[in-house]
Amino acid sequence: MSDLFVDLTAPNGRKYKQPIGLFINNEFVGAKSGKKITTINPTDEREIATVHAAGSDDVDIAVKAARKAFKDPSWRDVATSTRGGLLNKLAKLVEEHAEVLATIETWDNGKPYSVALGEDVKGVVDVFRYYAGWADKIHGQVIDTTPNKFAYTIREPVGVCGQIIPWNYPLSMASWKLGPALACGNTTVIKAAEQTPLSILYLATLIKEAGFPPGVVNILNGYGQEAGAAIATHPDVDKIAFTGSTATGRQIMKLASVNMKNITLETGGKSPLIVFDDANLEQAAKWAHSGVMENSGQICTATSRILVQDVVYDKFVELYKEKIKLISKIGDPFKDDTFQGPQVSKAQYERVLGYIEAGKKEGATLTTGGVPYKDVNGKGFFIEPTIFTNVKDNMTIYREEVFGPFVVISSFKTEEEAIDRANDTTYGLGAAVFTQNITRGHKIARRIESGTVWINSSNDSDFRIPFGGFKQSGIGRELGEAGLAAYTNTKAVHVNLSGC
Numbered sequence: 001m002s003d004l005f006v007d008l009t010a011p012n013g014r015k016y017k018q019p020i021g022l023f024i025n026n027e028f029v030g031a032k033s034g035k036k037i038t039t040i041n042p043t044d045e046r047e048i049a050t051v052h053a054a055g056s057d058d059v060d061i062a063v064k065a066a067r068k069a070f071k072d073p074s075w076r077d078v079a080t081s082t083r084g085g086l087l088n089k090l091a092k093l094v095e096e097h098a099e100v101l102a103t104i105e106t107w108d109n110g111k112p113y114s115v116a117l118g119e120d121v122k123g124v125v126d127v128f129r130y131y132a133g134w135a136d137k138i139h140g141q142v143i144d145t146t147p148n149k150f151a152y153t154i155r156e157p158v159g160v161c162g163q164i165i166p167w168n169y170p171l172s173m174a175s176w177k178l179g180p181a182l183a184c185g186n187t188t189v190i191k192a193a194e195q196t197p198l199s200i201l202y203l204a205t206l207i208k209e210a211g212f213p214p215g216v217v218n219i220l221n222g223y224g225q226e227a228g229a230a231i232a233t234h235p236d237v238d239k240i241a242f243t244g245s246t247a248t249g250r251q252i253m254k255l256a257s258v259n260m261k262n263i264t265l266e267t268g269g270k271s272p273l274i275v276f277d278d279a280n281l282e283q284a285a286k287w288a289h290s291g292v293m294e295n296s297g298q299i300c301t302a303t304s305r306i307l308v309q310d311v312v313y314d315k316f317v318e319l320y321k322e323k324i325k326l327i328s329k330i331g332d333p334f335k336d337d338t339f340q341g342p343q344v345s346k347a348q349y350e351r352v353l354g355y356i357e358a359g360k361k362e363g364a365t366l367t368t369g370g371v372p373y374k375d376v377n378g379k380g381f382f383i384e385p386t387i388f389t390n391v392k393d394n395m396t397i398y399r400e401e402v403f404g405p406f407v408v409i410s411s412f413k414t415e416e417e418a419i420d421r422a423n424d425t426t427y428g429l430g431a432a433v434f435t436q437n438i439t440r441g442h443k444i445a446r447r448i449e450s451g452t453v454w455i456n457s458s459n460d461s462d463f464r465i466p467f468g469g470f471k472q473s474g475i476g477r478e479l480g481e482a483g484l485a486a487y488t489n490t491k492a493v494h495v496n497l498s499g500c
Helices: 056-071 080-096 098-109 113-134 170-183 199-210 224-233 246-259 281-297 310-327 346-361 415-423 438-447
Strands: 005-009 015-019 022-024 027-029 035-040 047-053 149-157 160-164 187-191 217-220 239-243 262-266 272-275 305-309 365-368 386-389 406-412 430-434 452-455 488-496
Touching: 005 047, 015 098, 015 199, 022 056, 022 199, 056 160, 056 187, 056 217, 056 224, 080 098, 080 113, 080 170, 080 199, 098 113, 098 170, 098 199, 113 170, 160 170, 160 224, 170 187, 170 199, 170 239, 187 224, 199 217, 224 246, 239 246, 246 262, 272 281, 272 415, 281 310, 281 406, 281 430, 305 310, 305 415, 310 365, 310 386, 310 406, 346 365, 346 386, 346 406, 406 415, 415 438, 430 438, 438 452
Parallel strands: 160 187, 160 239, 187 217, 239 262, 272 305, 272 430, 305 406, 386 406, 430 452
Antiparallel strands: 005 015, 022 027, 022 217, 035 047, 149 488, 365 386
């Protein structure tokens, strides 16, 4: 047991027991691979804990457990309202353990504790409760054809679902996938990102306490190239749900083709934010700031490509710089007044710094930031909020996803130019439009090629509303009623009433 749990004391003084094993069949076990992952606190660069890392043999054991549970009457034949009750109980347990979960998330990821507690963990509770309500409302249809035929449809669970979650919102992304999968009666094998392995293991203890049968939820840590690939290629996994980079999403698609798995992908973005001359510039600057700089810029839908009409361009840039000075306090994520914590890892920190150098070399104007921030005990992967202006559409920093506190601001003259340039991207995850002309706002929302469009706001998503991308930003939808579709198969039943 000593190799499966450790006693930890977080920087905020909270003490708790941290699971470090693999969670299979409602028990924590050691990895047969013998491999480990050491997770680092991005605030001070110190080791937090070392967890077991699954190899292909461990994935196979977890998949077999999930397959057995899927066929077991204790899960397969349970009343739909009972499934909803289990999800509601899990939501209640998450609520009761919110401070511990938020502590782990902040420690392991670097996001402000106030955000982890008030937004991320709260969002997990909301998602589980939302899908608990759907569990007994998933149904087929009777389809009228002729008097000689009775036809109806049944919505059945897909089966064993492999789910791979990212490091920027570990608990949130886990709930987005677990909630609808369990509401529909599936079983899961879920893998956390190697950068943030801790919080989902604590969640595993609550899943067991909530009363889910063994094998229904199996949680693995491991490296993407080994454990993630093993899940994607496993012949007894019926579905893959992945959130992460576009490049990795492409690989997942290739690997999952081995048995033509049902696939949901939520991948990268380089989302535009358009500011027209009639916009409330104060409002636009506020939302444009939060739409990029929250979570240290590590947001897949970050509206990091800002297009401002030329006549208000200079004024908007000044307002944006003011927002950074007023709001973007960098520091210890456990302090109440911290807005921006560190990047999640040294690799991500160096990636952002590399884009800053690329922007300077390509001739963009570094207006503010663009340097490491070392005023938090001289340690940590902190970067000052960075604005580049005078950016051209062919520049690397304009076209590629940076995933940091990094924004490019460019000007446009006409509405048509703004639309064309907003759509000139391989991505299509999110977009924002700021205008006081409601007709223009709705018209442009129709023409923007993205899965989500915000009018006069940015990144204020909601668990009741579908989320997903166009183009190379993904396949399928999560959240809302639409999020259930990926976790059910529709079966048609034809009954011959003709007597011949």
